Amino acid sequence: MRPIYLLLLILLQLSCSKEPEKDVVKENDNIILSTNEGVFMAGQPINLKFQTTLKVNAQLVLSNAFGSSILLPEINDQEITFNIPKNFSRKSGLCNWVLYSNGKSVKQGSFKIIPQTNSKPSLETYFGPRSITAGGIDFSMLVSIATDPFDNVYPEGTEALIKSQFLNTISESVVPSKDFISWKRIYSEDKAGRILVTSSVKEITSKELTTIVFAANAESFLVESQRNHKFADGNQIMSFNTNVIRDKFDNIISDGTTVNFIIENSKGALLKTVAPTIGGIAKAAMLHPAEKGEWRITAFVTGAAKSNTIKIDFDTAITDFDVKFSPDNRKIMIGPLKSFMQQLVPDGILIQLDVYSSSGEYLDSKKITSNKGLGTIELPSEYYVNGNYHLVVKSVGIIKKYDVEIHEE
Amino acid sequence: MKNKLTKTIYRILLIVSFFAINILIVSGISAVLSYLNTGADKSSMLHLEMPMDKVYAPKVTWGNTENPGRPMEEPSLKEIERDYLNAWHVRNIAYKKNDRYGVADFYTDSARARIYELIDLNIKSDNWSKATTLEHFIDLDFYSEDGTLVVFTDSEVEKYQEMYQGESPVIKQKDTASYQVMMLLEDGFWRIRHLNEIERVEIIKTESKRDIANLLSEVNNLKGINYYPQKTPWDTFGKNFNDSIINNDFAIINKMGLNTIRIFVQYEDFGKADVKVEKLDRLKKTLDLALENKLKVMVTLFDFYGDYDVSNWSLTQRHAETIVTTLKHHPALLGWDIKNEPDLDFDSRGRQAVLNWLEEMSSKIKKWDPQHLVTIGWSSPEAAVHLANEVDYVSYHYYRGPEEFLSAHNQLKTTISNKPLVLQEYGYSSYDGFWNLYLGSDEKQVEYYTTMQQQLAEAQVPFIFWTLYDFEKVPTAVAGSLPWRTRKQHHFGCIDLDGNRKEVFELLKQVP
Numbered sequence: 001m002r003p004i005y006l007l008l009l010i011l012l013q014l015s016c017s018k019e020p021e022k023d024v025v026k027e028n029d030n031i032i033l034s035t036n037e038g039v040f041m042a043g044q045p046i047n048l049k050f051q052t053t054l055k056v057n058a059q060l061v062l063s064n065a066f067g068s069s070i071l072l073p074e075i076n077d078q079e080i081t082f083n084i085p086k087n088f089s090r091k092s093g094l095c096n097w098v099l100y101s102n103g104k105s106v107k108q109g110s111f112k113i114i115p116q117t118n119s120k121p122s123l124e125t126y127f128g129p130r131s132i133t134a135g136g137i138d139f140s141m142l143v144s145i146a147t148d149p150f151d152n153v154y155p156e157g158t159e160a161l162i163k164s165q166f167l168n169t170i171s172e173s174v175v176p177s178k179d180f181i182s183w184k185r186i187y188s189e190d191k192a193g194r195i196l197v198t199s200s201v202k203e204i205t206s207k208e209l210t211t212i213v214f215a216a217n218a219e220s221f222l223v224e225s226q227r228n229h230k231f232a233d234g235n236q237i238m239s240f241n242t243n244v245i246r247d248k249f250d251n252i253i254s255d256g257t258t259v260n261f262i263i264e265n266s267k268g269a270l271l272k273t274v275a276p277t278i279g280g281i282a283k284a285a286m287l288h289p290a291e292k293g294e295w296r297i298t299a300f301v302t303g304a305a306k307s308n309t310i311k312i313d314f315d316t317a318i319t320d321f322d323v324k325f326s327p328d329n330r331k332i333m334i335g336p337l338k339s340f341m342q343q344l345v346p347d348g349i350l351i352q353l354d355v356y357s358s359s360g361e362y363l364d365s366k367k368i369t370s371n372k373g374l375g376t377i378e379l380p381s382e383y384y385v386n387g388n389y390h391l392v393v394k395s396v397g398i399i400k401k402y403d404v405e406i407h408e409e
Numbered sequence: 410m411k412n413k414l415t416k417t418i419y420r421i422l423l424i425v426s427f428f429a430i431n432i433l434i435v436s437g438i439s440a441v442l443s444y445l446n447t448g449a450d451k452s453s454m455l456h457l458e459m460p461m462d463k464v465y466a467p468k469v470t471w472g473n474t475e476n477p478g479r480p481m482e483e484p485s486l487k488e489i490e491r492d493y494l495n496a497w498h499v500r501n502i503a504y505k506k507n508d509r510y511g512v513a514d515f516y517t518d519s520a521r522a523r524i525y526e527l528i529d530l531n532i533k534s535d536n537w538s539k540a541t542t543l544e545h546f547i548d549l550d551f552y553s554e555d556g557t558l559v560v561f562t563d564s565e566v567e568k569y570q571e572m573y574q575g576e577s578p579v580i581k582q583k584d585t586a587s588y589q590v591m592m593l594l595e596d597g598f599w600r601i602r603h604l605n606e607i608e609r610v611e612i613i614k615t616e617s618k619r620d621i622a623n624l625l626s627e628v629n630n631l632k633g634i635n636y637y638p639q640k641t642p643w644d645t646f647g648k649n650f651n652d653s654i655i656n657n658d659f660a661i662i663n664k665m666g667l668n669t670i671r672i673f674v675q676y677e678d679f680g681k682a683d684v685k686v687e688k689l690d691r692l693k694k695t696l697d698l699a700l701e702n703k704l705k706v707m708v709t710l711f712d713f714y715g716d717y718d719v720s721n722w723s724l725t726q727r728h729a730e731t732i733v734t735t736l737k738h739h740p741a742l743l744g745w746d747i748k749n750e751p752d753l754d755f756d757s758r759g760r761q762a763v764l765n766w767l768e769e770m771s772s773k774i775k776k777w778d779p780q781h782l783v784t785i786g787w788s789s790p791e792a793a794v795h796l797a798n799e800v801d802y803v804s805y806h807y808y809r810g811p812e813e814f815l816s817a818h819n820q821l822k823t824t825i826s827n828k829p830l831v832l833q834e835y836g837y838s839s840y841d842g843f844w845n846l847y848l849g850s851d852e853k854q855v856e857y858y859t860t861m862q863q864q865l866a867e868a869q870v871p872f873i874f875w876t877l878y879d880f881e882k883v884p885t886a887v888a889g890s891l892p893w894r895t896r897k898q899h900h901f902g903c904i905d906l907d908g909n910r911k912e913v914f915e916l917l918k919q920v921p
Contacts, residue, residue: 065586065604065605066523067538068540069531092605094586098582130555141555153591179562
């Protein structure tokens, strides 16, 4: 053998040697692939043809990303033809085949199917998050994917025109696709409102998509109060309201933002009332106290903003009241409780009686509420044996003390 | 007189049948009651999430998760991986049965249509396939700001597939492919929207070279014992694991002049795909003790495993990978026996299915641990010709008469001339009782071993005999529940139930 042939043979050997796989296809030169194209457009009918002089019992195993199938050929004289089924010829990407003859693999190869970009694409768009805050930091993301009639993704580099509208400005940009998708961040601006977006590929436009730009975090605000009178009658309802709360871009904060009103009274106790905003204003209400004192009110949008602190004084509404005892001192009648115009106070003023023994030992407390300006407390003989007691009556901040002897009638 | 006898017989019959009927009625009622009490567990009303067994566990390696969209969170990555693998799993099952079940959960409307079309095509042409993926390398390409869309590239997916037409297998294929995938988060499921096969993306994998020459030279000098503790046979690594007992046993084995033990790791007992840490620790401890007693250890994997189906290849591989990679640096380790007597499953599971599984497993174990030996413990010298090219040395078991041993061995040796042969299990039960018609005895055991040891020495066959102890309890999974089979299993040892050395003990002592 001439050396050149030997060399060729070695080269052939080398070019055929590949990494050892399990079912190594033993190339059979008696079967020749006569289909020359390696790239097809999706949807185009594909026939894989082989020429052979042998009588073969051929099968073709076809596989793409979605799975595999076995095909049987049409045999015509010396030509074996495999008609690639639609579900393979319509799926873009690689499609691998292995030809089996009499149960042995004799040839293998693959062809590539590219998306059918001649006809109009369909467009899928994904947009989110659908609500963002004003200020130019937060954004929504528009992702758009163009597919061909067989749901194959358009090739990399397909340009999508992404448009967005906000107030009076419409902005456009062209985004080439990469990793299936074209995408763009749509940033908010300083104003609250709605951003509308759409994308288009090859004159096909997507539907309109919206993201709502909400106001950013609230800024400091003011709180004020309204009341009918300044008396601590435990009956009137006073109201607090904020001014229009805005973010730092002057947008009115979103409706429904919760505002907490925290009230500190002169004893240091904290009272709280809550209201949601409407049009940036929150209105809350609170019952007047029953005794004289001073309230300090501050409102909060929790985690975001704080109001000024206002001070409110309450005057005494009830300056004094009578306390009468029954002859046996077992029945104590308090009242009438009269308010700032000598009118009877509304029902429900708290009256408390503390009972101490004559030696000053605390025994019991009794609480009632006033009814038609009056309150009556009884000390039954079952619990209070005859003897001397020290009684303290408390109501509307007034304290009265008595030493009495309780006895049978 | 006769009349009286008949009367008594009737009386007895009546009383007996009265009791019998009563027992039947009572047991019938109790069966009904206990039936009504089953299944109606109150907690079932809560529809709690059931802890699901892992069904699909190919090895997944995440590469780069940096992407231009949004930083990936660890929990979301876990969910995406879980649902992506589920997508592969339901699809494999769908093509195996040509049934749409489950596909809708992990593929979006338009993607599932492609699978349905292929199922219909395969039903028409009577094709079906068994497939699995074994390894994935995933790089994240894009994750959207609202966390509902993800694009990634899955490179070098290692796939195994068997295709059938009707009942007959057509191909067996192992290959790699790369895919680009887009998934959408819909109703709490990540679903595949687009899946494209792309040109292969090469990945640089560092694989160390196999280096087994040293260990292989030790094989020829191998003298060993199949080891189970006396109190816990077939449960070496269970709750009653006791390292001092094992240490004592290993000292005895070492004193006998033996240099190797063969131990067994049960697939289910060790937790299947998620290997239990405590079991693995005990296995490690056992190897430590073997090292202290100068013994090499042959670890037999997949004991009591019997399902070789392609659908759970990924699970068995995770099991083996965990054990192999944990122990591969242990100095006491000699190698891995992939499976004990797999040829016994040829009839029930299909010869080819078993062989395919073994072949794949052996190539994987060699990859995970290139420094140790790999073998398969065939149940007879005749079966040992299978996969001889895949193993580092050929192991077989022999429980037939000692007279024919040499001829069987030599027969095998002529077929496989290039690999060491190891007699990995042999022995003789000294059981002498009703079930073998009082035919066995200690003397016969001695006779057996005398003949065997002589032949082994002559032919220079490395051996591992069965076993150290007689056992009090033998699980039914080992030899069934028939007494004439299982009784024999109790008396293969060279130390009896009371701890006395049988005559064979001295015989099996090796001259160093």
